[in-house]
Amino acid sequence: MFVQRVCRGWIARRKVMQMREDYSLQRVREEEEERIREEEIQERKEIESERCKNPKSKADFDMLYNRLEDWRKEQEASLQAKDSKAANLGRAKLVMNEAELLLQINKHKSSAKMDAKERMIEQFLTKAATPILKMLKSGELIEIETPETRLATAYKNMHNNLREEVVFVEDRVELLIELDSLVKDDDCKVVKELRLLIKREIDFINRSLPGSSMTGLRSRILNLYLQYIRNPEYNPQVRKFLRIEAPDLSSVTQMKKTRSRDTKKDIELCQACSRYLPKSSFNISAGSGSIAQCRGCKQLDNDARTRLDLSLYKQLLDSIKLEEEERNNTNSPAFILQESDIRYLVENIWNSRSVLSGNADLFDLRLARRECEKEWTPWNCILVSREENRIHRKLGGLNSCYPSKEDLLKAYGPLLVEIIAGKHTLARNHFGKIASMSIFVKDDNPDVIQLRGVGIQPS
Incomplete structure (x- = not known):
């Protein structure tokens, strides 16, 4: 009997000790989970702060517009407690402050668009200049350079050199002469205008004009050269990377001239901008009954009015x-x-x-x-x-x-x-x-x- 009581007491103490161990382990687990959760929240706040300072993507600008709308609503709510005259003055000041903030956001957006455009051009030219990969029977991958890929590489290097800032005018003149020799002799409008602008810049450099007065001219040369190397007739390697352009259906008259039934099935009317656009220009939501606005009009409406962050x-x-x-x-x-x-x-x-x-x-x-x-x-x-x-x-x-x-x-x-x-x-x-x-x-x-x-x- 005594032995049974001792055994029961030992078992009870053992259970209590096990419960305490389980409880302590549970507390350690909960504290660790709470710590991880706090670190995630802090990391998310830092990321959001960085996104607000340097917005680049569409989601970053949506977050900025959403925070601007929240700030505007808070200011509107604080003005309701004031008298009518002070409230009117406060609303006028609020509108001016909102306009200044919108102007700053638009400046960031323009800068982000330019950066995105430059990255897209660089990726496009890099893909065109990439050697062809071929797999041998042994399973080894080899790179094959063709005359087309070498020409695309030369075009890409010339484009990168034209984008660089001018340090020495002698190097710029040599670069322009090399560009003139690289462009093929043709009677097309782009080639003629490009050669004319090259001669004009060389003439300006010989006259010792400052570089600040030739910024627009150099930008025109770069844009014309980009049009030239995007033409598959002069750069055959870009043919497989160019997008298939949709037919111009910006007006009702042009749409009626299009006789293809398949083309008519693939277009829709945007009720906001009244343009006929391909269906690829619309985001078809599962909850929407019809296609009402194109992607651009929806984004413009969100930036100006709703300002939702999705x-x-x-x-x-x-x-x-x-x-x-x-x-x-x-x-x-x-x-x-x-x-x-x-x-x-x-x-x-x-x-x-x-x-x-x-x-x-x-x-x-x-x-x-x-x-x-x-x-x-x-x-x-x-x-x-x-x-x-x-x-x-x-x-x-x-x-x-x-x-x-x-x-x-x-x-x-x-x-x-x-x-x-x-x-x-x-x-x-x-x-x-x-x-x-x-x-x-x-x-x-x-x-x-x-x-x-x-x-x-x-x-």
Whole structure:
């Protein structure tokens, strides 16, 4: 009897010690996760600060316009507490400050466009001058230089030399003479004008004119030379890298002259700028009923009026696409949706909060699959945090790949399952309106969803 009491006491102490060890390990794990989360937040703030100082991409400028709109709304709200005269003066000053900030953003945008254009030209010329790769029977790769690639390399080197700043006028004169000999004799307008400008600059240099007065002339020479080397007749290597130009359909008269039925099927009317443009110029959203505005008009409207930042929604969409690619499901509806569709799904369906914890940090949220064995669809997802998504995948236990419906019902409870089912019905009704998404609705073939005792058949 005494031995049994001693054994029971030892077992109880052992359990207490094990519980303390587990608790201490859990605290260490939580502290480590909190530290990692704080480091991610700090790193994100530093990245966003750098993006604001040196904006380069479309997402950077969208973030700038979004922050400008938030600042304007804060200033507007602070002016409402003042009297009418002070409020009017404050609004006038606010408009002037907003105009100055917009001017600064536009200067950054112009600079970013010029840099992007120069990078695109450099990449284009580099691709054209790249030697041809050939694989031997032994599996070895060799580079083959042809007369076309050597000519493209010479054109590329000349373009880089023309872009450099002039230090010695003698080197500039030699470069222009070399350019004149490199350009083929032809009666086309570009060649004639290029030779004329080369002679004019040499004449100006001989007259000892300052370089500042020849900036426009040198820019014209560079642009004409770029037109020359982009012509496949003079640079055959660029033929496979040039884009196929769409027919000019900027007016109704020109569109009527186009007799090809296939061409008419591939064009749409932009209701904002009233131009007929190729369908590639439009972003067709899954939630939109028709094509109303082209990509340029949408961007202009966003910069001037709405000022939305869809970069976080793009990250959500990219995370979904990455998971679908890992599962070899390239036919997923995630590859049809746009950032605006994810924004509608997050804001209108899930209220921009985690359905489990109410977390509203979009950077930490994920649109995870609800039923993990089925493909991702707007009506088979839940908005949760990254940690909640990790736990959600393990609800089935160690012996199960994916949690079953019974596991989800046991973990979330019937009330939360009903709320999620209702949101899925709203998403199905919204995204199932167009043909590209209705295919997935038909293939899904859902059962009748029970909401508070009432059977609802999703459309």
